[in-house]
Amino acid sequence: MRSPPKLASLILALSVLAGPAAAQKFYPDDPLEKEPPLWPTLDPQTRALSDILELFNHTFGEPGERHPEGGVIPAGGVNTMGEVMDGAWFENRHARHRFSPEGLKRGPGDDRPPTMDAKWRVLTLKKFGFRPGILIADSTNQLYLLRFDPKDWLEMATGAEMVSSKILYALGYFVLENYIVYVEREQLALADGAESVTSSGGTRDIIEEDIDNFLLDAARDPERGYRAVATRIPGSWEGLLGPYQVFGTRSDDPNDIVPHEHRRDLRGLFVFSSWIQHHRMGAVYTLDALVTQEDVPVIRHYLVDFFATLGSGGVEPSKSYSGNEKKFDFGNTFKNIVGMGVYAPRWMRARYPKYRSVGHFEYETFAPDRWKSSATIAPFANRLPDDTYWAAKQVMTFTDDDIRALVSTGQYSDPVAEAWIVESLIERRNRIGATYFAKVFPLDRFEIKNGELLFEDMAVKYGFSGPRPYRFQWSLFDNQAETHQLVGVPVTDAHIPPISNAAEDGTYLSVRITAGEQGKSVRVYFRKESDSLAIVGVDRDWPGKLLADAHFDVDTGLTRYQELTPIQKELFDGYARSYNESTRFDLTAEDYFNSLMISERTTYDAVTHALMSSALTDEEGSSLGHAIDLVEGVERIAGQYYGRSGDQQFRLYVLLKDGARETLEKSQEFSLGHLNTVYHVGYPYSFRQGGKLPSIQFSISEDREKADIDVDYRSSKMPAAMFNGHLTSANSDVRAGNNHERHNGRWGGFVAWWQGVFGNLTHHQGNTAGPGMYSRERPEVSTPLPPDRPRGAEPEKLEDAAQEFLTDWLVRRNVDEALHFMSERALACVDTDDDVDDEILRDQGAVAALKDAMELSIDEMGDRDNLAEAIDAVLPWRESIRIVEHAYENDFAQLELTNEDAAVYLCGEVPETGAPDDYGTFYASLFRFKREGSAILGILWTRENGNWRIVAWEAFEQ
Numbered sequence: 001m002r003s004p005p006k007l008a009s010l011i012l013a014l015s016v017l018a019g020p021a022a023a024q025k026f027y028p029d030d031p032l033e034k035e036p037p038l039w040p041t042l043d044p045q046t047r048a049l050s051d052i053l054e055l056f057n058h059t060f061g062e063p064g065e066r067h068p069e070g071g072v073i074p075a076g077g078v079n080t081m082g083e084v085m086d087g088a089w090f091e092n093r094h095a096r097h098r099f100s101p102e103g104l105k106r107g108p109g110d111d112r113p114p115t116m117d118a119k120w121r122v123l124t125l126k127k128f129g130f131r132p133g134i135l136i137a138d139s140t141n142q143l144y145l146l147r148f149d150p151k152d153w154l155e156m157a158t159g160a161e162m163v164s165s166k167i168l169y170a171l172g173y174f175v176l177e178n179y180i181v182y183v184e185r186e187q188l189a190l191a192d193g194a195e196s197v198t199s200s201g202g203t204r205d206i207i208e209e210d211i212d213n214f215l216l217d218a219a220r221d222p223e224r225g226y227r228a229v230a231t232r233i234p235g236s237w238e239g240l241l242g243p244y245q246v247f248g249t250r251s252d253d254p255n256d257i258v259p260h261e262h263r264r265d266l267r268g269l270f271v272f273s274s275w276i277q278h279h280r281m282g283a284v285y286t287l288d289a290l291v292t293q294e295d296v297p298v299i300r301h302y303l304v305d306f307f308a309t310l311g312s313g314g315v316e317p318s319k320s321y322s323g324n325e326k327k328f329d330f331g332n333t334f335k336n337i338v339g340m341g342v343y344a345p346r347w348m349r350a351r352y353p354k355y356r357s358v359g360h361f362e363y364e365t366f367a368p369d370r371w372k373s374s375a376t377i378a379p380f381a382n383r384l385p386d387d388t389y390w391a392a393k394q395v396m397t398f399t400d401d402d403i404r405a406l407v408s409t410g411q412y413s414d415p416v417a418e419a420w421i422v423e424s425l426i427e428r429r430n431r432i433g434a435t436y437f438a439k440v441f442p443l444d445r446f447e448i449k450n451g452e453l454l455f456e457d458m459a460v461k462y463g464f465s466g467p468r469p470y471r472f473q474w475s476l477f478d479n480q481a482e483t484h485q486l487v488g489v490p491v492t493d494a495h496i497p498p499i500s501n502a503a504e505d506g507t508y509l510s511v512r513i514t515a516g517e518q519g520k521s522v523r524v525y526f527r528k529e530s531d532s533l534a535i536v537g538v539d540r541d542w543p544g545k546l547l548a549d550a551h552f553d554v555d556t557g558l559t560r561y562q563e564l565t566p567i568q569k570e571l572f573d574g575y576a577r578s579y580n581e582s583t584r585f586d587l588t589a590e591d592y593f594n595s596l597m598i599s600e601r602t603t604y605d606a607v608t609h610a611l612m613s614s615a616l617t618d619e620e621g622s623s624l625g626h627a628i629d630l631v632e633g634v635e636r637i638a639g640q641y642y643g644r645s646g647d648q649q650f651r652l653y654v655l656l657k658d659g660a661r662e663t664l665e666k667s668q669e670f671s672l673g674h675l676n677t678v679y680h681v682g683y684p685y686s687f688r689q690g691g692k693l694p695s696i697q698f699s700i701s702e703d704r705e706k707a708d709i710d711v712d713y714r715s716s717k718m719p720a721a722m723f724n725g726h727l728t729s730a731n732s733d734v735r736a737g738n739n740h741e742r743h744n745g746r747w748g749g750f751v752a753w754w755q756g757v758f759g760n761l762t763h764h765q766g767n768t769a770g771p772g773m774y775s776r777e778r779p780e781v782s783t784p785l786p787p788d789r790p791r792g793a794e795p796e797k798l799e800d801a802a803q804e805f806l807t808d809w810l811v812r813r814n815v816d817e818a819l820h821f822m823s824e825r826a827l828a829c830v831d832t833d834d835d836v837d838d839e840i841l842r843d844q845g846a847v848a849a850l851k852d853a854m855e856l857s858i859d860e861m862g863d864r865d866n867l868a869e870a871i872d873a874v875l876p877w878r879e880s881i882r883i884v885e886h887a888y889e890n891d892f893a894q895l896e897l898t899n900e901d902a903a904v905y906l907c908g909e910v911p912e913t914g915a916p917d918d919y920g921t922f923y924a925s926l927f928r929f930k931r932e933g934s935a936i937l938g939i940l941w942t943r944e945n946g947n948w949r950i951v952a953w954e955a956f957e958q
Contacts, residue, residue: 024479024480024482025080025477025479025482025525025537026080026479026508026525026527026536026537030079030080030536030537031079031080031081031083031536031537032079032080032085033079033085033086033092034085034086034087035085035086035087035088035255037294037296038087038088038255038293038294038296038298039254039255039296039298039582039583040254040296040297040298041252041253041254041255041290041297041298041299041582042297042581042582043252043582044241044250044252044253044288044290044299045241045252046240046241046242059375059376062378062381063247063378064246064247064248064259064260064261064377064378064379064382065247065259065261065262065378066261066378066381066382067382067548068548070546070548071546071547071548072384072545072546072547072548073262073382073547073548074262074384074386074547075262075263075264075267075384075386075387076258076259076262076263076264077089077258077262077263077264077265078264080525080536080537080538081535081536081537081538082264082386082390082538082539082540083390084172084264084265084268084390087255088255088293088298088299088300088301089173089174089263089265089266089301090172090173090174090265091172091174092172093169093170093171093172094170094171094172094394094397094398094402095171095172095393095394095397098397099170099402101401101402101405104166104170104402104405104406105166105405105406105408105409107165107166107169107170107175107177107178107409108165108169108174108175108176108177109177109232110177110179112142112177112179112232113179113181113230114136114138114142114144114179114181114230115138115139115140115142116187117139118138118139119186119187119188119189120136120137120138120144120183120187120188120189121136121137121189121190121191121194122134122135122136122188122189122190122191122194122206122211123135123136123137123143123191123194123195124194124195124196124197125194125195125196125197125206125210125211125214126196126197127196127197127210127213127214127217128197128198128199129197129199130284131147131305132147132214133145133146133147133148134146134188134211134214136188136230137191142232142233143232143233144179144230144231144232144233145230145231145233146181146183146228146229146230146231147161147228147229147231147307148215148217148218148219148226148227148228149218149219149227149228150217150218150219150314150315150316151216151217151218151219152219152356153219153312153316153317153356153357153359154219154220154221154227154356154357155219155227155356155357155410155411155412155413155417156311156312156317156356156357156358156359157229157307157308157312157314157315158180158227158228158229158307158410159310159312159357159410159411159412159421160306160307160308160309160310160311160312160359160410161178161229161305161306161307161309162178162180162229162409162410162411163276163309163310163406163407163409163410163421164276164278164306164309164310165178165306166406166409167272167275167276167398167406168272168276168303168306170398170402170406171272171394171395172265172394173265173269173302173303174300174301174302174303175302175303175304176231176232176233176234176287176302176304177231177232177234178229178230178231178232179229179230179231179232180227180228180229180230180411181227181228181229181230182221182224182225182226182227182228183225183226183228184225184226185211185212185215185226188211190206190207190208190211194206196210202917231304234289234291239289239290239291240287240288240289240290241287241288241289241290241299242287242288243283243284243285243286243287243288244260244283244286244287244288244301245260245283246260246261246266246282246283246286246377246378246379247259247260247261247377247378247379248260248261250288250299251635251636252582253299253582254582254583255298255299256299260378260379261378261379261381261382262379262382263379264387264390266379267379267380267382267383267384267387267388268383268387268388268390268391268394269281269379269380269391270373270379270380270383270387270388270391271368271383271388271391271392271395271432271436272391272394272395273373273380274366274368274371274428274432275395275425275428275429275432276306276309276310276425277309277310277311277318277322277361278306278308278309278373279308279318279322279372279373279374280308280373280374281373281377281380282373282374282375282377283377285303285304285305286301286302286303286304287301287302287303287304288300288301288302289302310358310359310361310421311352311358311359311360311361311362312359312361313359313360316359317352317359317360318359318360318361319360320350320352320360322360322374324365324370324371324372350362350364350365351364353417353420355414355416355417355420357412357413357414357417358417358420358421361420361421361424362424363423363424363427363428363431366427366428366431367431367435368428368431368432368435368436369388369435369436369439384545385436385439385440385540385542385545386440386540386542388436388439389436389437389439389440389442389540391432391436392432392433392435392436392437393442393444393458395429395432395433396429396432396433396458396462398429400422400426403422403425403426403429404422407421407422407425430462433458433462433464434464437458437459437462437464437465438459438464438465439542440520440540440542441513441514441515441517441520441521441522441540441541441542442457442458442459443455443456443457443458443513443522444456444458446524446535446538447535448496448526448532448533448535451495451496452493452494452495452496453472453494453495453496453511453524454494455494455513468515468516469492469515469516470492470494470513470514470515471490471491471492471513471514471515471516472490472491472492472493472494472511472512472513473486473489473490473491473511473512473514474486474487474488474491474497474499474509474510474511475487475509475510475511475512476499476507476508476509477508477509477510477525478508479508484510487499487509496533497509500526500528500533503528504528505528505529505530506527506528507527507528508525508526508527508528508536509525509526509528509533510523510524510525510526511523511524511526518543519541519542519543519544519545520541520542520543521540521541522538522539522540522541523538523539523540523541524537524538525537525538525539560593560594560601560605561589561590561593561594562590563751564593564605565612567608567612567628568604568605568608568609568612569589571608571628571631571633571634572589572593572604572634573589574633574634575592575633575634575637576588576589576592576593577589578633579592596637596639597639598639599639599649599650599733599735600637600638600639601639602639602733602734602735603637603638603639603650603651603652603732603733603734604634604637604652605734605750606711606734606740606743606750607651607652607696607709607710607711608628608652609743609747609749609750610627610694610696610711610743610746610747611626611627611628611631611696611709612626612627612628613626613746613747613748613749614626614627614628614669614689614696614747615669616629616663616664616667616669616670617667617668617669618666618667618668619666619668624663624666624667625663627689627696629657630656630657630660630663630664630698631652631654631655631656631657631660631709632654632655632656632657633654633655634652634653634654634655635653635654635655635706636652636653637652637653638650638651638652638653638708649732649733650710650732650733650734651708651709651710651732652708652709652710653706653707653708654706654707654708654709655705655706656700656704656705656706656707660700660704660707661685661687661700661704664687664698668690669689669690669691670687670688670689670690670696670698671687671688671690672685672686672687673686673687673688675878675903675904682701682702683699683700683701683706683707683708684699684700684701684702684878685699685700685701685702686698686699686700687699687700688712691746692746693712693713693742693746694711694712694713694739694742694743694745694746695711695712695746696709696710696711696712697709697710697711697712710732711732711734711743712731712732713731713732713733713734713736713739713742713743734750734752735752740752785807785811785866786800786803786804786807788812789804791817791820792820794946794947794948795948797886798886798894798923798941798948799886799887799888799894801821801941801948802888802892802894802925802939802941802948803867803888803891803892804821805818805821805939805950806818806867806870806871806891806892806925806927807867809854809857809858810857810858810861810864810867810870810871811864811865811866811867811870813858813863815851815854815855815858818854819847819850819851819854821948821949821950822847822850822949822950823942823944823949823950823951824843825842825843825951826842826843826846826847826850826950826951826952826953827840827841827842827846827905827906827907827951827952840907846952846953850950850953853937853955857929860929860931861929861930861931867888867891867892868890868891869930870929870930871891871892871927871928871929871930872890872891872927872928872930873889873890873891873892873893873926873927874893874926874927874928874936875893875926876893876895876926878901880898880900880901880917881895881896881897881898881901882895882896882897882919883895884896884923891927892925892926892927893924893925893926893927894923894924894925895923895924895925895926896919896920896922896923897919897922897923897924897940898916898917898918898919899911899913899914899915899916899917899918899921899922900916900917901922902921902922902924902940904938904954905922905924905938905940905951905952905953905954906940906951906952907952921942922940922941922942922951923940923941923942924938924939924940924941925938925939925941926938926939935955935956936955936956937953937954937955937956938953938954938955938956939953940952940953940954
């Protein structure tokens, strides 16, 4: 096996793809069936993700690395045959070693259901929000999560969970054990210290009535009781690490070297999700767990929660558009509205069975390559023809009888309903094979027998294509230079050429196979071993295939490490030691520093320089040290990451020393600002450095142990900050524009060492990877204009009042009429004098400031025909903020706030209208302007004398 790479260049290569290094294409142990031995994961961290935020980020943004213009990024996590290797993500099961019907039914386990010899102790109950359920412990103290069918839809969600989890396990994914159970209320008893999760995400003690109320919404079989799926929790809760992200890698996992958006097992999951109608697939439907494998602690990656598959929507049948349109597919929505019933896409004419245990699942309108998930996650967007071929090949291994065995695990009481699911899965399977086998040349299962190369044409095998003639062009292959020397001319028979007999051991040959279809071919590679040829690799070409350059960040060849100060070196040395401990590599700190991207090196240099140069003093002028003294260690250096928002780029993620927050609170130089509710997810407390710009911002975690630290170079003075780039990643990129000059204007002695190679970066270059390389503009969808109500009109619904206000402002450009909605007691916290601290404006001062901002935005934005051309909705990340569905949610988000959350808009003053966590008084409209570098604006509403009025507004900063 290959030894762990020691050089930084190899680390960088491995971070892009899991294939061989560029020095040679094949190694003696290729092709690998299993991933190389895993390194211990010594300090894994837990994480939590918001389903709302994940949906928003993947609907309105493109997180993760996407294919650049002019090329594609091939899948990683595969061997030289293009197959996914057995490992922590995937194990080849049914397609490689066929399961018996009993094995398919067994799945990950079927002999450890919760015991029934004593009452189940209820530990946690969650009735509201995402993934409601009851966590119980049985008489053996084993934990299970109970999830129930929605009322009036008995067997629909629980059956979907059982069947889909067994399918995905047979395919090769890790899933949890599931069991169908029937339970009466008497089986559930409160455990000591049991908690109930409230609608706002907090917890309180459970009372017996909570269980009663929970079961009111659960379907009940009149003869057997409430039907639920009991999901067995593997190991202890300490072993569960939360979901994994569907892009990037885990920094705490030394084995996680392939960016998730480029893993074939995640790209191919698109095909499997379409088969079982898992339209919600995303990060929140995953789970990482720490397990022991061969006496080594490693992270294993699971898929979880299939309640919304096979036509189930979890709490009701899935929507008709599920799998056919994204949740927010504005182009199709507008087309459907304008069509007024004349135009109707095919899925609108789908015929769904009238079985309550099935929901909306069918096959007649299913088109595999047009299927859509609710939000386009990065690996799905990156799927290539060889990814979907690999997945379709797995699907086609399931025979009709295999599918019947799998569906039987749903324990459906109606055999007709069960037969419908079987029929739908069979037909969807066939369409998947026909669709994706046609996108490549689907030759597979190569072997050499009696001097002839044998293979299967998968399209012919399954009846999607008739027999076709094949042509073979043989070559000698130079494994080091990766060049081909033709041997003879193309032939029509598959016999091995005589030259192989005289070849020395270790010689490589290849054959390119075609069948007359333009652009489609398969190249098979062989290695001479003793008296035979071993098949070691397969490459597939399809029309238009062009691989992208694997080097996405330019290396200047400069080394900066030796010029770092002793403090900077000491801090980075600890970062390098942590990296070596987690990966078992043995890099010097200088090698590791030089392996970083340029943007990471400049970020580290600039932020630490600012911290070292910022003295801290208390009110009496006594020294509190320097800002750098608050940092215990570096957790991560975030440079320029295409596809991520500005608050996730150009910053340091650090561990803080004990008492760091208290020191900031004592210092004259820093002040606590508003809570972060939109940006800086997980770091709600914002401390900004006072004085003129540039300034340092500490965003501190709830537990006070961590922070993300960046430097703001652009002015936050309103209203100019709404459009001057203060709210883009260029605001914190020391390379952008004249930011390095601004840096030296406050903290002298900083060297712009990169300029000899790059020069200055423009604002645009500091924020993107070049025109159109990593992002696409979403199609504009016109929002129907509301009636031009007369001045003084008072819409009853908040959504109508908000749209009237925004339309009068941004479309009709009538600021004075829009300001009719302003309260006479309005409030605003804005920076009006170009320092860091906000000023509190009241009454007419707040109105005047908003009017200035409105008039500036009209000048900056120009004429807009509708709101869709002017603004986009934005969702906050705080779980306590409720998202309100409304008619214009593609233009602006409508939020219901607690009194405490409203304080963000009210200059930190918690209203005295009720308890801090009370809802119902304050609502917000949240949106961003459709102009690069523009602000996110929040408008706070409440009722005054029965009418909707704006009482405050806030521009959110990164």
